[in-house]
Amino acid sequence: MSNIFSLELFIDSFPILLSRxxxxxxxxxxxxxxxxxxxxxxxxxxxxxxxxxxxxAIVYVSFIRGIPxxxxxxxxxxxxxxxxxxxxxxxxxxxxxxxxxxxYVVNTAAFLSEILRSAVAGVEKGQxxxxxxxxxxxxxxxxxxxxxQATKIAxxxxxxxxxxxxxxxxxxxxxxVIDIIGVINAISSNTHRSLEAYTAAAFIFFGLSAVMEKxxxxxxxxxxxxxxxxxxxxxxxxxxxx
Amino acid sequence: MGxxxxxxxxxxxxxxxxxxxxxxxxxxxxxxxxxxxxxxxIAVVRLLSLHPFDKILAMLVIFxxxxxLVLQLTILYLTFSLGFDSLAKALGLxxxxxxxxxxFVAIVGLSVNATVYLSEVMRTSLQSVGVGQxxxxxxxxxxxxxxxxxxxxxxxxxxxxxxxxxxxxxxxxGSAIASLISVVEVINATVYEANGNYKFLEAYVAAGxxxxxxxxxxxxxxxxxxxxxxxxxxxxxx
Amino acid sequence: MIQVKGLHKSFGKHKVLRGIDLQVAxxxxxxxxxxxxxxxxxxxxxxxxxxxxxxxxxxxxNTCINCRHxxxxxxxxxxxxxxxxxxxxxxxQNKTALENVIEGLVVARKVPHAEAAATGRRILDKVGxxxxxxxxxxQLSGGQQQRVGIARAIAVNPEVILFDEPTSALDPEWVGExxxxxxxxxxxxxxxxxxTHEISFARDIADRVIFIDGGVIxxxxxxxxxxxHPQEERTKQFxxxxxxxxxxxx
Numbered sequence: 001m002s003n004i005f006s007l008e009l010f011i012d013s014f015p016i017l018l019s020r021x022x023x024x025x026x027x028x029x030x031x032x033x034x035x036x037x038x039x040x041x042x043x044x045x046x047x048x049x050x051x052x053x054x055x056x057a058i059v060y061v062s063f064i065r066g067i068p069x070x071x072x073x074x075x076x077x078x079x080x081x082x083x084x085x086x087x088x089x090x091x092x093x094x095x096x097x098x099x100x101x102x103x104y105v106v107n108t109a110a111f112l113s114e115i116l117r118s119a120v121a122g123v124e125k126g127q128x129x130x131x132x133x134x135x136x137x138x139x140x141x142x143x144x145x146x147x148x149q150a151t152k153i154a155x156x157x158x159x160x161x162x163x164x165x166x167x168x169x170x171x172x173x174x175x176x177v178i179d180i181i182g183v184i185n186a187i188s189s190n191t192h193r194s195l196e197a198y199t200a201a202a203f204i205f206f207g208l209s210a211v212m213e214k215x216x217x218x219x220x221x222x223x224x225x226x227x228x229x230x231x232x233x234x235x236x237x238x239x240x241x242x
Numbered sequence: 243m244g245x246x247x248x249x250x251x252x253x254x255x256x257x258x259x260x261x262x263x264x265x266x267x268x269x270x271x272x273x274x275x276x277x278x279x280x281x282x283x284i285a286v287v288r289l290l291s292l293h294p295f296d297k298i299l300a301m302l303v304i305f306x307x308x309x310x311l312v313l314q315l316t317i318l319y320l321t322f323s324l325g326f327d328s329l330a331k332a333l334g335l336x337x338x339x340x341x342x343x344x345x346f347v348a349i350v351g352l353s354v355n356a357t358v359y360l361s362e363v364m365r366t367s368l369q370s371v372g373v374g375q376x377x378x379x380x381x382x383x384x385x386x387x388x389x390x391x392x393x394x395x396x397x398x399x400x401x402x403x404x405x406x407x408x409x410x411x412x413x414x415x416g417s418a419i420a421s422l423i424s425v426v427e428v429i430n431a432t433v434y435e436a437n438g439n440y441k442f443l444e445a446y447v448a449a450g451x452x453x454x455x456x457x458x459x460x461x462x463x464x465x466x467x468x469x470x471x472x473x474x475x476x477x478x479x480x
Numbered sequence: 481m482i483q484v485k486g487l488h489k490s491f492g493k494h495k496v497l498r499g500i501d502l503q504v505a506x507x508x509x510x511x512x513x514x515x516x517x518x519x520x521x522x523x524x525x526x527x528x529x530x531x532x533x534x535x536x537x538x539x540x541x542n543t544c545i546n547c548r549h550x551x552x553x554x555x556x557x558x559x560x561x562x563x564x565x566x567x568x569x570x571x572x573q574n575k576t577a578l579e580n581v582i583e584g585l586v587v588a589r590k591v592p593h594a595e596a597a598a599t600g601r602r603i604l605d606k607v608g609x610x611x612x613x614x615x616x617x618x619q620l621s622g623g624q625q626q627r628v629g630i631a632r633a634i635a636v637n638p639e640v641i642l643f644d645e646p647t648s649a650l651d652p653e654w655v656g657e658x659x660x661x662x663x664x665x666x667x668x669x670x671x672x673x674x675x676t677h678e679i680s681f682a683r684d685i686a687d688r689v690i691f692i693d694g695g696v697i698x699x700x701x702x703x704x705x706x707x708x709h710p711q712e713e714r715t716k717q718f719x720x721x722x723x724x725x726x727x728x729x730x
Contacts, residue, residue: 374566374568374570375570375572375573377530377564377566377570378564378566378570378571378572378632379572379583380528380529380530380559381528381530381559381562381563381564381566381633382559382563382583382584382588382632382633382636383556383559383560383584383588383589383636384583384584384587384588385556385588388587388588392583392587393572393574393575393583396574397573397574
């Protein structure tokens with residue numbers, strides 16, 4: 001059995017893999033924040049039905065949500081330098097991490113925009129009407145009444161998206177990023193044995209996602225989000241988030 | 243330096259890629275069906291609290307849910323290659339049939355992935371059916387099995403359908419990861435064709451378009467199913 | 481033909497039933513009254529094993545069962561000789577009114593579909609739901625749903641029908657029609673045990689009224705005896721609270 005799996009190698013892998021955990025977390029956090037910004041813009045465009053931009057947004061969201069991350073990674077990696085090259089900028093030498101980041105931001109934004117859009121649509125129309133009837137402006141009604149309620153609706157789907165993002169970063173190594181998985185190629189060319197390292201990586205990812213899920217559950221509890229019974233807004237959201 | 247995008251080559255690549263769509267179906271439909279069957283079974287075991295299986299399965303599900311698909315496939319692939327000799331002897335496979343086993347590994351890996359997610363989907367869907375339905379069924383003399391089959395499961399469907407559809411789409415995109423363990427499918431095919439002229443962008447865009455179209459098709463299908471399954475859950479109930 | 485001996489039931493530390501003894505004759509209509517938490521709902525649910533009593537014996541028709549050592553087969557037997565009407569109706573959401581009514585016949589008692597459907601339609605007519613054979617519960621009002629619930633209970637031809645506060649969840653406008661249907665059922669000679677707050681119903685239809693409080697039967701007798709001339713102090717207190725003063729004075 002130790003021909004196939006060596007417990008010693010397994011345990012020894014952990015320190016090496018954990019030393020790259022900051023890369024993974026960096027990708028997740030940056031992709032989440034920037035993705036939230038971009039995703040909000042796209043959601044706003046669609047909610048307010050801005051002409052022309054709305055059609056572009058619809059195609060963007062549909063395309064990104066319909067292609068595998070792997071394909072997106074390579075399209076950005078190969079295509080972005082070519083695209084940017086037309087205005088004379090040469091970014092071929094830029095760090096791979098940059099391209100990887102762009103790909104994950106673009107991907108996350110597409111999913112987040114749908115979640116945000118559904119969440120806002122999920123707030124009863126009566127709330128906005130009541131807000132207007134007591135004299136609030138459009139912006140006040142949105143900011144003070146609709147947005148807080150939409151956030152509560154969106155949090156569970158948001159949590160799922162973050163955990164999915166974490167797992168999606170596992171593909172960054174295909175572009176050469178030395179993250180938790182990328183570093184395994186370095187180890188295994190030494191010992192020719194990578195199964196133990198990959199298994200260790202599996203445990204690390206499980207640990208990370210468990211921590212994140214616990215975090216989101218705590219947030220949900222504090223905000224008083226009802227997660228167990230799914231209302232129709234939640235049901236649509238669950239289908240939308242990956 | 244202008245940005246040259248060879249549309250002609252793109253179209254050619256589309257033709258190449260389309261020929262591998264059946265592989266995508268194989269890698270998504272089979273795991274979906276297996277996942278539904280096993281996943282519903284696991285959900286029922288957990289729902290009815292059948293000790294000790296429900297606890298064991300719960301732990302397995304929670305663990306596997308946190309492991310990325312590429313790791314699941316890679317680990318299976320490595321375990322399989324390392325154990326290939328004994329496996330080949332047991333199954334009587336010729337050592338030369340290299341491709342088929344890898345697709346098999348991919349299907350197994352994707353099935354495990356699908357089972358884990360779908361067991362959660364079915365569990366929450368079944369839970370959403372109120373306990374009053376069980377009580378009424380028992381009070382007219384139905385057994386647990388009859389109750390689940392005839393009363394509870396049908397009512398869990400409206401909630402489950404969009405989630406299962408979403409999982410189908412995930413599987414279609416997940417099948418792309420099989421390309422990393424040497425399975426011959428859409429991406430490998432289009433990229434291979436571009437080895438000669440280095441037009442890799444066109445290759446990946448072609449692959450992307452094919453997946454996009456497949457996913458949109460599934461979304462339409464799911465929307466139609468949702469409409470059909472939702473007839474009796476319109477309107478509220480006391 | 482229904483006999484209950486020494487029924488005890490606790491939920492955790494909370495003892496809800498502290499020894500219930502009861503005998504019910506065929507065709508009797510028993511109305512159970514009592515404050516919330518008195519155990520009347522639990523008592524009913526113990527009779528068809530939706531709750532399992534900790535101690536006691538239940539006999540229905542010819543089946544005598546010890547609650548502590550009951551087998552799954554015996555539970556099914558009891559459930560096939562009883563029927564329940566629920567406070568929240570609990571109609572099968574994915575089945576039409578007719579399908580709801582015949583589900584117990586076709587699936588649990590293996591009655592051929594055509595025969596069951598004919599029975600089902602006949603009973604739905606009796607409860608006044610002729611137009612609604614193919615309606616889904618989500619398309620029916622509360623009163624209509626409860627009438628279907630009653631039809632479903634009658635259809636399986638049980639030894640006894642258990643009614644768990646059947647009108648408590650209804651809008652006032654529907655209460656009357658459902659009570660009317662229940663009176664019809666009573667006049668038809670079916671054995672009924674009804675837990676309810678509707679005192680006037682008890683007066684009109686009950687053969688016997690039982691007052692449960694604190695998990696025991698405090699008092700029982702004819703409606704005249706219990707409602708108009710209660711003997712026990714607790715009964716008097718309860719009735720004073722829920723009856724308008726004029727009624728009680730009679």
